Amino acid sequence: MSQDLLTVRNLSVHLRCGGGMILQDISLSLRPRQVLGVVGGSGSGKTTLGLALLRLLPPAMEQTSGSILYRAEDLAACSEVRLRALRGGALSMVYQEPASAFDPLYTVGRQIAEALEAHGDSAGQKRIVELLVMAGVKDPQRVADSYPHELSGGLLQRAMIAQAVSCSPGILIADEPTSSLDVRVQARVMELFMRLKDQLGLGIILITHDLGLIRHFADDVLVLDHGVMVDHCPVGSLLFSERADYTRRLLEAESL
Amino acid sequence: MNQASANSDCVAAVTSRASELFFLRRPGVLASLWALGFLYAAALLAEFVAPYSFVTEARAYSYAPPSKIHVVHEGRLHRPFVYDVQAAFDANHRRYYVEDRTRPFALEIFGRGEPYRLLGLFSGDRHLLTVREPARLFLLGADARGRDIFSRLVHGGRISLTIGLAGVALSFFIGLLVGGAAGYFGGWIDSALMRLCEMVMMVPGFYLLLALRAAVPDNFTSVQVYGAIVIILSFISWAGLARVIRGMSLSLRERDYVLAARSMGVSDLRIIVTHILPHTLSYSLAAVMLSIPGYILGESALSLIGLGIQDPYASWGNMLSEAMSLVKVTFAPWLLWPAVFICVTVACFNIIGDALRDVLDPDKAAGERS
Numbered sequence: 001m002s003q004d005l006l007t008v009r010n011l012s013v014h015l016r017c018g019g020g021m022i023l024q025d026i027s028l029s030l031r032p033r034q035v036l037g038v039v040g041g042s043g044s045g046k047t048t049l050g051l052a053l054l055r056l057l058p059p060a061m062e063q064t065s066g067s068i069l070y071r072a073e074d075l076a077a078c079s080e081v082r083l084r085a086l087r088g089g090a091l092s093m094v095y096q097e098p099a100s101a102f103d104p105l106y107t108v109g110r111q112i113a114e115a116l117e118a119h120g121d122s123a124g125q126k127r128i129v130e131l132l133v134m135a136g137v138k139d140p141q142r143v144a145d146s147y148p149h150e151l152s153g154g155l156l157q158r159a160m161i162a163q164a165v166s167c168s169p170g171i172l173i174a175d176e177p178t179s180s181l182d183v184r185v186q187a188r189v190m191e192l193f194m195r196l197k198d199q200l201g202l203g204i205i206l207i208t209h210d211l212g213l214i215r216h217f218a219d220d221v222l223v224l225d226h227g228v229m230v231d232h233c234p235v236g237s238l239l240f241s242e243r244a245d246y247t248r249r250l251l252e253a254e255s256l
Numbered sequence: 257m258n259q260a261s262a263n264s265d266c267v268a269a270v271t272s273r274a275s276e277l278f279f280l281r282r283p284g285v286l287a288s289l290w291a292l293g294f295l296y297a298a299a300l301l302a303e304f305v306a307p308y309s310f311v312t313e314a315r316a317y318s319y320a321p322p323s324k325i326h327v328v329h330e331g332r333l334h335r336p337f338v339y340d341v342q343a344a345f346d347a348n349h350r351r352y353y354v355e356d357r358t359r360p361f362a363l364e365i366f367g368r369g370e371p372y373r374l375l376g377l378f379s380g381d382r383h384l385l386t387v388r389e390p391a392r393l394f395l396l397g398a399d400a401r402g403r404d405i406f407s408r409l410v411h412g413g414r415i416s417l418t419i420g421l422a423g424v425a426l427s428f429f430i431g432l433l434v435g436g437a438a439g440y441f442g443g444w445i446d447s448a449l450m451r452l453c454e455m456v457m458m459v460p461g462f463y464l465l466l467a468l469r470a471a472v473p474d475n476f477t478s479v480q481v482y483g484a485i486v487i488i489l490s491f492i493s494w495a496g497l498a499r500v501i502r503g504m505s506l507s508l509r510e511r512d513y514v515l516a517a518r519s520m521g522v523s524d525l526r527i528i529v530t531h532i533l534p535h536t537l538s539y540s541l542a543a544v545m546l547s548i549p550g551y552i553l554g555e556s557a558l559s560l561i562g563l564g565i566q567d568p569y570a571s572w573g574n575m576l577s578e579a580m581s582l583v584k585v586t587f588a589p590w591l592l593w594p595a596v597f598i599c600v601t602v603a604c605f606n607i608i609g610d611a612l613r614d615v616l617d618p619d620k621a622a623g624e625r626s
Contacts, residue, residue, distance in 0.1 A: 054519050059442050087521035100512040103531050111513075114530070115520035163520065 004069075005170045005203045006030040006053070006091075011066035013045075013052055013227075022048050022061055023227045030171060030203040035194075037218030037235065038207045039250065045227040046207045050173045053205070054091055055083055071170070089119055092164040096176040098156035102148035108156070109144030112163045119167040127166075134199075135162035136192050154185035158192065165196060172196075175207045190217055211254045214238075223247045282611040288604035295601060299413035303372035306407035307386040307393050310570040312370065314392055314402035316343065319588045320353055322397045329360045337362045340391040350587075361391035397590030399578055405593055412570035412594070417601065419486060420551035424544050427490035431497030432540065436528040438498065439505025450502065453495035461492055465554060468492075469563045478569045485564055489554045497543060504536045538616035545609030549602035556598055572598050 006029065013023040023045045030036055040046050051057050053068060055075055068075040070090050078086065095101040102111055109128050116127065125144070132140035135158040143155060151159070157177065164172055174193065178186040194217060197204055206218055214221050214235060221238060223231035223246065230244040238247070280286055298305045323338040339355035346352055364386055371381040387393045395406040438449040456464075468488040476484060508514065509532065517527050552572075558564035559573025560580070567574060572594040578584065579591040 056515065056518055084521040084523060087519050089521060093516075093519045095512055095516060097512055101516040103511075103513040103517075105534050106530070111517075114517065114522055114526075118520060118522045118526070160516070163516075167520070 004029045004031055005071060007067075007069040008053070009067050009069075011049075011052060011068065012064045013048060013057065013061055014064045016060055016062050019060075021227055023052065023224075024229075026066070026222075026224075026229050028222055028232065030205065032170070032201045032203055033197055034220065035197065035204045035206055035218045037214035037221040038205060038224060039209060039211060039214055039221060040224035041209065041250075043226070044224040046209075046224055047175055048227075049224070050093060050175050050205065050207055053171075053173060054087055054093060056087075085119065088115055088164075088167045088169060090169055091171045091173060092167070092169045093173040093175060094157075094160055094164050094177045097180055098153050098160050099148065099180075101160055102156060104148055107145055107147055108151065108159045112144070112159070112166055115163050115166050121167070128162075131162040131166050132159065134165070134196070135159065136188070136195075137162070153181055154189065157181060157185075157189055161189075161192060161196070165200060165202070168200065169202070171203045171205065173205045173207065176209070177206075178213070179208070179210070193217070211250060223250065279611055279615045282614075284607045285611045288607045291600060292604045292608075295413060295597075296417060298410050299417050301374065302410045302414055303374045304380065304382070305384045306404070306410040307369055307383050307395075308404045308407040309370060309372065310403070310408045310411035311568045312403060312407070314398070317341070317353075317392055317394070317398050317402035318343070318400055319351065320392075320394050320398040320402065321588070322590055323392075323394045324355070325363065326360070334360055335362050338387055338391060338393060361387040363387060363393070396593045397588065399575075399588075399591065405575070405590060408570040408575055409572070409594060409597055412572050412575055413597070415482060415565055415569070415571040416552055416555060416573065416598070419482070419489070419555045420548035420605075422486045423489040423493070423551040423554075424548055426486060427494040427547075428497065428540065428544060430490065431494040432501055432533050432536070433528075434494065435498035435501025436505050436533050436536075439502040440509050440524065440528050440532055442506070442509075446502070450499070453498050456492070456495040457499075462557065464492055465489070465558065466563070469558060478565060481565060485555055485558060489551050492554075493547060493550060497540070497547075500539065500543070501533075501536050504539065505532050508532050508535050542609055542613035542616055545605055545612055548605045548609075552598065552601060552605075 008026060008028045011023060011026040012021070014021055026049060028036060038046050038049060048057070048061065052063060053075075055063075055068075055078075057063065063076065070086065073086075075083070075086065102108060106114075109125070112128050112131060116122075121127070128144050129140040132143055137143050137155065137158050143151060143159060148156060161177075172193075177193070178189050181189060190213065193204060193206075196202055206213065208214065215238070218235050221231070221233060221235050222229060223244065225246040230246045238251070280289075303309070320341060320343075323341075325336050325338055327334060327336055329337065337360035339357055339360065341353040341355055343351050344354050365384065366382045367386045367388070368381050369383045369386040371379065373379045385393070385395075392398075392402075392404070394404050396409065397405050399405055399408070434449050434453070438446040459467075465488060468491065469484075472481070472484045472488075505528070511531075514527060514531050517531055555564055555571060556573030556576065559571045560577050562574070562577060565571040565574050575594040576592075576598075579595070585591060
């Protein structure tokens with residue numbers, strides 16, 4: 001238990017002002033070098049789970065119960081200043097749309113530097129190039145000096161991953177990191193995740209609706225249906241028939 | 257939101273780059289830029305451009321009309337010159353001026369005149385255009401105390417033209433920060449800041465101007481009065497901008513890159529300043545241009561009713577206060593020149609502002625092209 005990076009107990013999220021339930025009683029844990037897949041249909045609360053872990057829920061939602069422990073530190077009890085240090089420094093997130101996750105007004109390098117500066121790093125050009133190389137970018141200087149609209153989706157996704165790991169977080173939350181990329185690039189980006197996981201000892205939460213990705217890359221899987229955790233098991237046991245109804249339907253839909 | 261907005265951002269960047277040149281080709285823009293350029297240059301170099309200082313009085317030339325510039329002296333061609341004038345009274349005891357046609361005084365470019373210190377730094381005594389004593393050059397006539405109206409207009413430009421820039425700088429700083437913070441944070445911060453804006457906007461502008469001016473001690477020096485007017489004018493006009501910027505920030509904060517920056521632990525102030533406010537620039541740049549005339553008119557209005565810049569210091573507004581009586585205006589219509597300068601300046605800023613707004617608004621530009 002103590003070696004867990006992240007422990008979430010009974011996390012519930014509701015809309016404010018007595019609104020509906022978004023997530024109910026989610027519990028999970030994550031160790032270093034472990035990949036936890038989160039699957040579910042559209043609107044099942046996958047992305048909200050990622051944002052709740054970063055404590056960046058939209059203003060209309062609030063966490064109504066549960067605790068999020070990062071290395072035994074309760075995020076719910078953290079001050080805003082401490083949270084800022086933890087975001088990027090402990091947990092960071094990679095988004096679905098690389099093209100819109102960078103501000104079109106600044107170069108990619110400038111935005112990676114911004115993240116580094118936010119964590120008190122002096123952010124030299126060398127460090128940025130290093131990070132991009134680590135993310136598998138072949139001509140890092142050009143990418144760093146480019147504006148987002150000058151780069152392809154695959155390159156931007158690598159740059160975003162470079163930014164996400166720039167402040168040596170323990171956990172990377174990847175929110176559908178490959179769904180806007182073509183299949184070939186998808187495979188390479190996933191390989192990159194796996195390499196970084198081993199190299200940096202990251203725990204990865206892989207949010208996706210693609211069961212194929214989960215089967216290939218995840219160790220454990222958490223199945224969400226309308227905000228309720230219907231299954232939480234090792235990937236290997238996904239195919240056994242004692243799984244929840246919803247999981248079975250997901251698996252069947254995939255084989256169509 | 258995603259690919260579509262990224263694309264539209266790119267398109268906006270490209271079209272705005274292409275229309276930078278297009279902007280200059282709009283009717284009146286180039287002329288307005290030139291006109292403003294001349295006015296600001298003249299105000300900057302006022303001591304040199306004006307033949308006299310703004311306090312130099314020549315009581316013998318009270319309400320002297322604009323000097324006539326002649327080229328023929330005693331039947332022979334002469335370089336451009338003026339005659340000295342002398343006051344006389346007609347049968348109805350009305351004053352008129354007669355030219356003393358015996359001696360021509362040539363217009364001298366870079367001629368010697370009153371000594372001055374340009375901007376308080378460089379001393380000199382050469383003026384752009386002047387005539388030798390005892391004649392006086394009144395390009396646009398003289399006021400009651402025989403002060404040259406052109407000289408006072410040029411010096412007054414320093415106040416009337418810069419008060420808009422200073423006021424805009426201050427109120428935009430406040431408006432952008434308040435609007436950005438209100439839109440970005442939302443919730444009670446938003447409500448509190450917007451109610452504050454509404455309180456400021458609720459009071460009719462001119463009465464608020466008067467009330468605030470009444471709160472300023474009347475033993476201020478002219479520099480302090482200038483500062484007070486800037487602050488008062490900014491205080492009145494930041495609220496409108498803050499409301500619009502707040503609306504834009506409300507939608508900008510939903511952009512993915514704002515969330516991405518937040519999830520990397522970038523501070524709120526930094527996100528507002530680097531990722532929110534620059535995206536409102538297309539609006540605020542045009543708004544800056546369109547709001548400068550308001551400051552110029554505000555200063556003029558205050559000075560006109562005697563609450564702004566005080567005589568002997570010149571501003572276009574307090575020069576106009578002399579023109580408030582119909583009798584004086586019919587007798588010396590050249591007292592209205594400051595009004596002409598105000599109109600021209602305000603029109604120029606509006607033309608440039610309109611053109612900027614059209615150019616920077618991608619939707620409108622696209623509509624015009626199709």
